[in-house]
Amino acid sequence: MSTITQNPKSKSFETRLFVNGKFVEASDGGKFPLSSPATGEKFTEVSEATEDDTNAAVAAAKAAFPAWSALSPKERGLYLKKLGVLITESHDELAELEALSMGRPVSAYFESRVAANDLDHYSEAGYQVLGTSSVNNPGFVNMTLRQPYGVVAGIIPWNVPLLFLISKSAPALMAGNTVVIKSSEKAPLTSAKVATLIEKVGFPPGVFNIISGHGHISGSVLSHHMDVRVAAAKSNLKNVFLELGGKSPAIIFPDCNLDKAVQQTKFSIQFNSGQACMANSRIYVHESIADTFLEKFQMAFVVESGDPLLPDTNHGPQADEIQFNQIQRYIQEGKKVAKMSLGGEPSKHKNGYFVQPTVFVNTPENATIMKEEIFGPVVSINIFSTEDEVVAKANNTEYGLYAAVYTKDISCAMRMAKKLEAGSVGVNCTSPTNFPDMPFGGYKASGIGREGWNSSLGNFLETKSVMVQLDDE
Structure with a gap:
């Protein structure tokens, strides 16, 4: 029988919440332990978002939405492109954090490259958001507008957390929404690391929030919050996109x-x-x-x-x-x-x-x-x-x-x-x-729903019909 003794290169890492552009401890000081699945030993504690913390993240995202959605796709895309570069540069650290928190071998870690590729794609995809027009009705010129919902909540799983964090947030942000991500309590470290990169890029405060915690607290608040327009839940008839299990x-x-x-x-x-x-x-x-x-x-x-x-x-x-x-x-x-x-x-x-x-x-x-x-x-x-x-x-x-x-x-x-x-x-x-x-x-x-480069942007956009009646000559 062998005994595993881990020796990570990174001796310290971010474990706080990232709300409104700042790293903060949980409002009640609460933390939850994180243990290595390779050794069974606790190696750190992570901030546990309270209901108040989650509400604060949603409020920050809501306040940031008008200015963020008013930016051009090129302006929003610059932030995403910079984040992709930083994620690529952080590959080794992200791989190590995943190995520590949920046991993913560093030898097989590829999610940073996929995440960076997604960010690079969406950073240039904003001008694909187009409506339609119609002159089929005499006396009218009609059109549709594609507009962002507002606040998007993403509750991501633990098995490939970086991939899910970016694949949900990148199209939502590029469409003009603001985002609150709740990481899994099993694997929160790569999400917290990405938050440090978001801060480094300089995203406007409130646009991109990342919190950690358990589903019955912060996850429940996000899924029921009346100011969240895209998530998984009841309350205000949110739009829901779910990728679930399989038995392939x-x-x-x-x-x-x-x-x-x-x-x-x-x-x-x-x-x-x-x-x-x-x-x-x-x-x-x-x-x-x-x-x-x-x-x-x-x-x-x-x-x-x-x-x-x-x-x-x-x-x-x-x-x-x-x-x-x-x-x-x-x-x-x-x-x-x-x-x-x-x-x-x-x-x-x-x-x-x-x-x-x-x-x-x-x-x-x-x-x-x-x-x-x-x-x-x-x-x-x-x-x-x-x-x-x-x-x-x-x-x-x-x-x-x-x-x-x-x-x-x-x-x-x-x-x-x-x-x-x-x-x-x-x-x-x-x-x-x-x-x-x-x-x-x-x-x-x-x-429920479909994701991918040709699908995800549309998941985060409302469709509005505009009817314009022309004056008679």
Whole structure:
């Protein structure tokens, strides 16, 4: 058994709230502890936003909205472009903060580059916001205007927090809205670091606010606040855009490139220790190649787990004890109904929340581990014989975020792509393969709305019809 002793390069980091352009402690001095998932040891405390703090952030955003929305797209874009440069320069520190707070190996960290790319894109996308016009009605010239909502609240998850922070806030800001972001209590450090960069860029006070805390306090205030116009909640009939969970299937036909299918489906479920909403946690393999696929899959599923701060670690711990215990419960449930062909052994590490990659085979379709999102490195591999059979199995879920098909038969691939109930379908590729110019979102319980470079700006804009009646000559 090994003991992990972490030695981060950064000995101090920001843990305060960023409200109205200033870093402040929680108004009641409250903090919550943050422990390393690799060691289980507490290493810092983070400010816990109160209801008053959250209200103050919304008030600051509301006050900043008129001036910010009045700027030209070019003027707003300059702030976003500068922030992208600073995020790129901060890659190593952001990677380390993610490793410390939720166990993401620094060797696999790429979110800073994606975030910077998003900021660079949106910094120049503002002039794409155009209305329409109509002269179809005699005596009138009519038009539509696209205008920002006002205050946008973003409540981001912990598995890829920087990516979500920027992918939500950048289009909202570019559209002319002001923003309040609540980071996850599991992974607040990269969000707080970004707040230091926002301050360095010089965003006008109140335009971009970042707070930390728990959902039942600050998250609840944001989702119910009457001055928040885009978020997830009731009260003033807010516009809601949600990216939720998944139980993504990958379907392997006998004519596929088998080695490629093995490597990519293995990476999908191991990526971020299985903590990805679109991970292919269900794999269906044609009966004629099932034994070969399983043998190759298990041989490929070799990981080097350990301290996520080390460059040779490719498999980190689960984000915290709650996640670890939940995954262990699912594994125990799986053992009752299916054969475990890989995994189950105790971690080689004395401390931390490490889960070895786990493979179940021939799992009943109605089993809990086939129906519920595990959010860990656990995959079920089942067999099929016909297209209709596997489509029925793949769609027999309340989720519909991502699906994958491996075949060299383009007709088969397109038939499957049309039939699968998922917002994204990969053909001879699987999650996390995704592209910014394609809409991303889910069917059924996997979300509401679509995001992406060609979709997100519109999510943060109201449409107003203007009718102009002309005087008779």
